Amino acid sequence: MDLNFTPQQDAFRKEVRTWMEQNVPSDPLPSFDSSREGFEAHRDWEKVLHKGRWGMVTWPESYGGRGLDLIQWLIFEEEYYRAGAPLRVNQNGIFLLGPTLMEYGTEEQKSRFLTAMASGDEVWAQAWSEPQAGSDLAAVRATATRDGDEYVLNGHKIWSSRAVFADWAFGLFRTDPQSERHKGLSLIFFPLDAQGVKIQPIAQIDGETGFAEIFLDDVRVPAFNRLGDEGQGWRICMATAGFERGLMLRSPARFQVTAQKLVALYLAHQDEVEPSVRDAVMQAWMDAEAYAFSIYQTASRLIAGGSIGAEASTNKIFWxxxxxxxxxxxxxxxxxxxxxxxxxxxxxDIGRWLDGYFFSLAGPIYAGSNEVQRNIIAERMLGLPRV
Amino acid sequence: MDFHFSEEQDMTADVIRSLLAKLCTPADLRRLMAAGTPRDDVRWQNIVEMGLSGALVPEVAGGLGLDAADFIRVAEACGYAALPEPLVENTAVALPLLAEAASDASELSRAMDGEITVAVGHPANPFVADADTAGAILMPHDGALYLVDPGSATLVAQPSIDPFRRLSSVNFDLEDARLLTNDAQPLLERALDRGAIFAAAQLVGIAQACIDLAVAYAKERNQFGKPIGSYQAVKHQLASAQVKIEFARPVVYAAAVALSQYDDFSRARVSHAKLAAASAADLAARTAIQVHGAMGYSWEVDVHFFLKRAIALENAWGTPAFHRSRVAHRVLTHPLGPEHTFAREQSDA
Known part of the structure; x- marks a missing residue:
């Protein structure tokens, strides 16, 4: 147990900080969910990051990364948020699909997709939920019918983050029409501009179009676009969800910087607010710290060869x-x-607090609702019976 | 950076856990309660034989010179078992304080040999725990610290709701006491940090014990033809409490590692740990009672032992209000941000 950074880790932090100071746009970019312009501005930022080889520091160098470990990734994230750098428009790709591709993809698939993902050339959306398959994801009905070297995709996906402007989507499809529930599903990629794909943006609670419906009508994709074996989709999908909830999607620095801004807001108004507000501010700061300690603990365990378990679910509820x-x-x-x-x-000085508040309300819903997470904790961590 | 216990630390924790799993079951607690004696001599003898009494006393004073992080899961295990004997306060608070004040005191070596225990009267606590069984009591008075022989002092028992907590008020004549130092303040501040962090570790153990009891019951108890643990209304309460524990435990460990900095950063971390652990224990104990239903309100079910210890420790070694203001002091007067998660005062610049 040693909670000090090594000189190498300190030097790495310095390197990231210097680069961020020189490269992070001084003005915030327009939202990537409200206009093509904002989306492309974020894609350009991804390209700048990639050029500096900062796109995904944990990935191997051959895919545009630096082959760094999770502690260095956390340091990178800390400096990234400290610098106020733009949100990652390709988070569905780099944080969710990327690690899964690394684990389940063939060499050909990895070289086809990972570098283009890290560079921002291809921005990804997810296509999991359907109107009748939300928390009950195993109820998906969208089909992928094999036809020679191709799949023909049909169905209706919904709540697909980034689908309005993104280039590609990955989704769950039923490859075995006789199958039920978790069996017979496969994870398949499709370009969002393919023939037969129709995107219907959905206005969110805040008026932005962060997600969309995707209608697939005889969309043909090569069988090459299937990740893993046919029928393995559910398992791979859960691995993706584990990464999302577990570690990658929400690194602690994001919340620590928000807590820091909250403290600054409190200091500017402390004479006007009632005393109980101080406790709420301190709780926010402490919670962000607690989340950071927990993630450092998990990262240390993973580096030592451990694996991520149901704490993916405790993390998601907590953050x-x-x-x-x-x-x-x-x-x-x-x-x-x-x-x-x-x-x-x-x-x-009202800032973006209201935007952030609305976005925070989605947190207990996306990436598997917190009710689903509580079931997972109860069943897999505490061993309570399923039925 | 490696947030990971060493194999040696794992071994120490395992030894105490299995010892207490054998000798400090709820049935043992009930037997002690029925006997009306303060300690279980066999259990205490076994604990003493582990050789941990001088664990946190520096090597120059004859101790093992271990760190707080080496002992933190020992304290957690003591909470998990609701251990009645003063292993935590004697080893982790009283003896390090005595060693700082008088490393050559004969009471220190006798305590490290397990012949006696030492109790601490601390301004943070209105009463002294385990003074009645102690061989010596550290008492502050007027800025100074004294070592008091219990035989020469007047002890008035102050019964606690926790049947295993033995509180006393201690009155003593200065002529009968040995002056250890005239400048007790810095020593008492460090003792408070030690008391608080090891109370926090016990609270995490208490919280987990409550959840484990409730989970076991929820698997067995059938209503509407199914185990109540299969119902989401029950599952979700237990999961919520477990989440609180999961985000208290790493704070406690991180605070233990930082403890010896004794600066604003480490103090805030200790206080954060105490707050998080107390609130986890509070939620876990109440959840366990609720999950047990009417049984949870009965004397027969063991949950109340943990609830009562949690109530005692939440306010021992600094109330939540005290600890919140220490956190506020760090937050409002020192730099913030993710790069300061593991900071210490020297690295401010």
């Missing part, structure tokens, strides 16, 4: 609830001004 509480604390400091849009003349 999603922390995120809501943190933004709620900010709104309580802003008081009667908290309803103002940033464009309101009287908004002052």
């Amino acid at each position: 999603s609830e922390m995120d809501i509480a943190t933004h709620k604390a900010a709104l309580s400091i802003l008081g009667a001004r908290s309803e103002l849009l940033r464009s309101a003349p009287g908004a002052g």
